[in-house]
Amino acid sequence: xxxxxxxxxxGSERSLSTARAALALAKESDATVHVVSVYDPVPxxxxxxxxxxxxxxxxxxxxxxxxxxxxxxxxxxxxxxVACACTVMASGxxxxxxxxxxxxxxCDLIVxxxxxxxxxxxxxxxxxxxxxxxxxxxxxxxxx
Numbered sequence: 001x002x003x004x005x006x007x008x009x010x011g012s013e014r015s016l017s018t019a020r021a022a023l024a025l026a027k028e029s030d031a032t033v034h035v036v037s038v039y040d041p042v043p044x045x046x047x048x049x050x051x052x053x054x055x056x057x058x059x060x061x062x063x064x065x066x067x068x069x070x071x072x073x074x075x076x077x078x079x080x081x082v083a084c085a086c087t088v089m090a091s092g093x094x095x096x097x098x099x100x101x102x103x104x105x106x107c108d109l110i111v112x113x114x115x116x117x118x119x120x121x122x123x124x125x126x127x128x129x130x131x132x133x134x135x136x137x138x139x140x141x142x143x144x
Contacts, residue, residue, distance in 0.1 A: 001029060002031055002108050002109040003030075003032070003108060004032050004034065004109070005025075005026050005031055005032070005033045005034070005107060005109045005110070006033070006034050006035075006036060006105065006107035006109070006111070007022050007035045007036070007110075008098045008110070008112055009036070009037050009072070009073050010069060011072065014115060015069070016072060016073070017143070018111060018112065018113035019035070021111075022143070023073075023076055023077055023082050025111070026080075027080050031082075032084070032085075033077055033083070033084045034086070034087065034101070034102075034105045034107055035074060035084060035085070036088075036089065036098060037069040037070045037087075037088050038089055038091050038094045038098060039062040039089075039090055040091070041059065041090040063088060067088050070086040070088055071086075073086075085105070094128045094131075095128045095131035095132045095135060098110065098112075098128065098132050099135060099136045102138050109139050109141060110136060110139070110140045111141045112128075112140060112141070112142055113143055113144075114127075
């Protein structure tokens with residue numbers, strides 16, 4: 001069935017819980033996983049307001065947080081003896097970066113967390129999961 005999973009993570013407890021479930025499914029299916037964490041680069045308007053060294057420091061912090069998120073999932077994968085590769089990237093369009101990463105690495109399933117927003121919050125904020133569901137031609141398993 002599915003042999004290569006993409007697991008997007010933001011380092012939250014919900015995404016770690018999703019990763020645990022995805023890894024259990026991957027192990028049972030004898031699948032491999034690719035983990036991605038996408039951080040949003042600093043908007044150009046912010047760069048004009050703050051000195052460049054501050055923006056570089058901010059980017060470094062965001063990248064380090066994303067790296068920590070994928071490292072956490074990689075550690076879980078190693079413990080489960082599931083083959084795992086990782087990517088950390090900056091993108092202003094997180095959902096598109098997730099889809100592009102899945103395609104680039106030949107993933108046949110994207111396993112994502114649902115953040116459980118409902119009503120007006122979901123309508124105003126949207127969610128990366130919803131955007132991936134809407135735009136991906138790769139199957140998406142939403143873990144709640």
